Amino acid sequence: MRAKVLVVDDEQSLRQLFKMLLEKEGYSVDVGGSLEDASQAIGQNLYDLVLTDLKMAAEDDGLKVLRAAVQKDPATQVVILTAYGTIESAKDAMRLGAYDYIQKPFNNNDLRALVRRALEKRGVVAERTQELRAQVRDTASFEGIVGRDETMLKVFALIDRVAPTGANIMILGESGTGKELVATALHRRSPRRDFPFVPINCAAIPETLMESELFGHVRGAFTGAVKTKKGLFETAHKGTLFLDEVGELPPSMQSKLLRAIQERSIRRIGGNEDIPVDVRIVCASKRNLEDEMKAGRFRDDLFFRLNVIQIVVPPLRERREDIPVLALQFVEKFAARREKPIHGIHDDAMAALAAYNFPGNVRELENIIERATIIEHGEIITLDSLTPAVATGGVGEAAGGVTWLTNNVSSPLFENAELTNNVTPGESQPGELPKIGTSLHVLPEFSLESFSSGDLSLDVAMEWMEKDILVKALSRAEGSRTGAAKLLNISFRSLRYRLDKHGIE
Secondary structure, three states: OOOEEEEEOOOHHHHHHHHHHHHHOOOEEEEEOOHHHHHHHHHHOOOOEEEEEOOOOOOOHHHHHHHHHHHHOOOOEEEEEEOHHHHHHHHHHHHOOOOEEEEOOOOHHHHHHHHHHHHHHHHHHHHHHHHHHHHHHHHOEEOOEEOOOHHHHHHHHHHHHHOOOOOOEEEEOOOOOOHHHHHHHHHHOOOOOOOOEEEEEOOOOOHHHHHHHHHEEOOOOOOOOOOOEEOHHHHOOOOEEEEEOHHHOOHHHHHHHHHHHHHOEEOOEOOOOOEEOOOEEEEEEOOOHHHHHHOOOOOHHHHHHHOOEEEEOOOHHHOOOHHHHHHHHHHHHHHHHOOOOOOEEEHHHHHHHHHOOOOOHHHHHHHHHHHHHHHOOOOEEOHHHOOHHHHOOOOOOOOOOOEEEOOEOOOHHHOOOOOOOOOOOOOOOOOOOOOOOOOOOOOOOOOHHHOOOOOOOHHHHHHHHHHHHHHHHHHHOOOOHHHHHHHHOOOHHHHHHHHHHHOOO
16 A cells, blocks of 8 residues: 655645655655645545645644644654754754654755655554554553543554653543543653653642742742742653643733743742753643633643643543443452452443443542442442442343453453454454454445445445444344443443334334
8 A cells, every 4th residue: 555645835836846756656645735734634634644844824834734643643754844944943843753854955865765764664653553552452551541442542642652752742631531641641651751740730729829839939938938949840850740720820820831831941939040940841621722712811822832732532421442441440449448349340230331421531430439339238339339320321121140340341241252453444254243342443345236326325325334233233142232232332322222213123
């Protein structure tokens, strides 16, 4: 398969030159003349390599292309095209994750060699990503973060790609999704791992104390300052400073934080000396900071300093494959803490958990399991031990009294199943369900000849394939709807809706 390359440059003659040269080398080449063109192309395609001009309509357009490409596929390599006056900026881009840069005007042979090296690096990164996926699928854990759902595998791959860079990272996600765990993983996988990881919850510190917490103070600076105190910036020197809920910072502190990031130095309250600090900033917010910025509540210049690379942590309702793994881990944790002999979850209780939407995300699941271990008198968590909101969710019948055990995250329905990586077409036989545990990206073989002229549409084809998969899942689960929902990694309610839609009894 030919390598796919995107070239982004606001000079049409250069775009065409790149396209001609690279297509002669056998690559598939798309071109764009702006950040908007690049964003649209990256949104619709997976590229092995992106070559982007550093400065187009805005000075940081090239960095935005870099960020979009890496977030879409962490294996994508980015080469910066730069003029003489922006070489230092290009080197900065490399520190943020670009593979290399080439100066305009360039030698054609140098360009060909650079492209070949970048694509070789892409292969190495892709292989590393596959190894990471296999490891996570086996252990259901990455740097202390539990998860094997496809959405979390993408987050893990992005962490692995950007952690070694010096880029500031913005982590977005709802409350309870584990943003601090992601920040900790970034620190552990970075060259700063041997230095401090210093978290601060910006929403929990009163405004009057925030400046002292971040920058410190000297003795006598204010009433109660009986001795000189180091701030968290100094404490995190050479390490990582994690600013949780950064969107809660008041405007006065936003400007002081921006100065510290730009100048790489701080000044204690009441002090006259600028103190150099070398910290990597990782921040998190449950707020949509772009909306806050547009509303004037968050400084745009601070936002762009913090939002070099963005990691979005999905809510638990979008990673349902992780619910059993997380639930069983929490059972093991709280049973040991309370010295209770609980070692599993009954199937109807697990089905109820899988059907629940968890507005409080992983933190809510943890609280639910802690409550259940307190209430449960037996050795297995039952439906009666769950909170009413979960237990009365209408999850349907239990699958024959099946139990999920803490020493085996698969229920007996999965005894003969093989947990696999993201499956590619051809790994399942035509007309059969994919192996249990996959994301069901492989569908039964579809024949255009099955439909007469004029009757075929994409919607018709998708409906046909969905019905075929539902029937096969029910057959494999021996008629159990709960079992079929587990095979397909969907909630019981979702399965029931789809069965009713297709008239399947």
